Amino acid sequence: MLITLVIGLCALAFAQDKVTIVHWQHHYPAREAVVKQLITEFEQLHPNVTIDFQSIPYGEYFQKIGPSLEAGTGPDVFQLPGPQVYEFYARDQLTPVPDDVYTAAEIEADFVPWTVELLKQDGGYVGLPTDVQLFLLFYNDALFEAAGLDPTKDFASLDELEAAARQLTVKTGGRLSQAGISLTYSPYQWYWNYLTTLHDAGSVDEATLEVTYDDAAGIDFWRWFTGLITNDGVDDPEFLTGQDKFAVGLAAMDLHEFTYAGNLAQLNPDMTYSVHLPPPAPGRPEGTAGTHWAYVVSSQSDKATAAWEWVKFLTSEEAQRQWVADGGELPSRVALYDDAELRSDPNAAVALDAMSTAVPYDAIGWDDVYGIQQGIWENIVLRGDTVESAVAAGAAAEEALYQEKQR
Template sequence: MKKALLVLSVLILGVLAACSSNSSEDGDNATIKYAYWDKNQEQMLKDLVEEFNKEYPDIKVNLELTPYDQYFTKLDAAATGDGLPDVFWMNGPNFVKYASNNMIEPIDERIKEDSVDLAPYPEGLLGLYQYDGKSYALPKDYDTIGLWYNKALFDEADLEYPNDTWTWDDLLEAAKALTDEEKGVHGIAAYIQDAQASYYNTILANDGFIISEDKKESGFDDPKTIEGLQLYHDLIHVHGVSPTHAQMETTTATSMFESGKVAMMFQASYMIPQFKSNEYTLENVDVTVLPIMNKRSNVIHGLGNVIASNSDNKDAAWKFVKFLSSEKAATMQAEAGIIPAYEGTQKAWVEATPEFNLQAFLDMAEVSEPYPVSKDTSKWATIIQDNIAKAWTGQLTVEEASEIINEEMERILANE
């Protein structure tokens, strides 16, 4: 009898062990790390984890905050030692390096198996996190670019506010009318300190490109790229409607805009909190879509949630990533003041700041193109910036700067 009970006990333990093993394979009873860099989102992320645990109570998520200036240094070191967090934030400039070195997990099969609908996400944002024909992230949020303008200055000049019918010629005409040398007011700021928010957009809207889709060719030998740069450059050097590069190095274009010395500027949605907290801009400015050139276009950038390729908890990590990009999670982000990537959930975000026409940034997402990246983005991005600055100060023509950029960029891309 005792022998029979012993055999039965062993069988029961075996069944329980098998159940436990299967549960682990399904992603249950797991602990995963989730790395991020923005402390301002900490409470929102805690709320997301709490909501996730309502469906998956046996998956514990440990949040791991690292300031941005240390974030990728820490990740690089962790990758070398096979110690990456299970799930972590990824951005465009660093994505290809991680994907090409097999540090993050492709997710196409999981998307297919779980029938994840990608239609609600901006196409440009999905494209940002694709490499060698594979997808590596589900989008979290995004930034697009709009035309910010000073309503008070437009009113003083008796001009109609910018709208979605504006062309580049309309923008130039208004900038000329708004420029008042005696008052030190400029119609627009053709700054270059933030490529994503400035000249990248005139290149794209002019049908040029920064880097080819296959990441192998520079676009700076394309006449349309050069022309898109030239039009932006000429706002300073031909039309005199923008502060000079030297002036904007001393006092930023944003500071001039916030003090009523610049009437218009291209700027990203990530500036909303700053313009909302500034008493002058909160009362006097608004935003609309960028003007049409050969087309209306702009750079889209946003964060993606990725899974470490060496994670021991990939099933649990996938469940969490899938939740983070769900409609529910997107709605929670919107309510926290972040543009969610999931179409149809941004209403709360728009309504949170009725002082500005935030719908413009959602409209720009529909005509967006991915932030230009490759394996070594920082190397050629620095070359672009350095030579554009020389063109803006008059040391080089736009054509000369573009020729140098193209040659150096092609050399870098050939060695990636």
């Protein structure tokens, strides 16, 4: 069914002439399908507009987008991780949303604050959010019940979670046969979440470009987190190496983005699981971190108004219903948070409730920062470095990266 929006009913000025909007984003099958459906609807509403869409493999995406913008051959509309928006804006590669398309006041009224926080630069917005995710704790309910634990209960502290993880860990013949928590398959969700929520300033002080996780609280987190493997043995790098242990039913817990629910529906449709807010770090309030990408418009585009109208359409309330249903993301629009249809799934309701207190993962980068922080984890867990030395080296590398980006 066509999206019936005011934008689609108005005779927009840009639609009077033939317009082609070039749109790039990294490839993800479900999201590609949603974009193609929205293109069909938008082009039917605006017959003079053509969307030239390219879904580019993730491994090639950033290698293509940067050089193309530098060469002046880039797209009109493209997708960036929220934490990278500042970098592209600082290089004068993004154009703000014009007021005649969407005012700053309207954006702030329509979207959940944390989903647009990283998109505001110099008082204006240079992107609109998409692919919104939260880090949430997944329980395998059957494994909880088998261990005598209540799968409806949230953990109040990291200590409670650790104790349960030990109870949920099973060894057979002295070897791990069930992980209490899936950690080695994808550990980044843990350090992205807790390094962001550990301090009010997030993981990096924007004023000084210094990371915040190399203080006593940060060291304590890294020691606790890596100790789940090195001390407690709730997972093991040699147990089902490279396999998603939670999805195959051999791990009792996993911290993951909410979109993981869609993966589970495909990989293990018979699993009964529940979604929970992860416990706070000591002395910190309840809440979780989230990530999102953003649709942005190139400063080189000669059809910026038309491009922004397309982005506004992509992130509209009705479009977000499609993103939620078919793209595996959470809505960023305030109007959808009390939606009865979305809340009919108890796990989705947990995620929607968590949106109000979430904060954005705020590192100034994406894959480059991931590589440094993943290196901290690997140096401790796989190479046996001390927590202090690994964190100090990682913090220094991350701060050097930020200084280089400022040049």
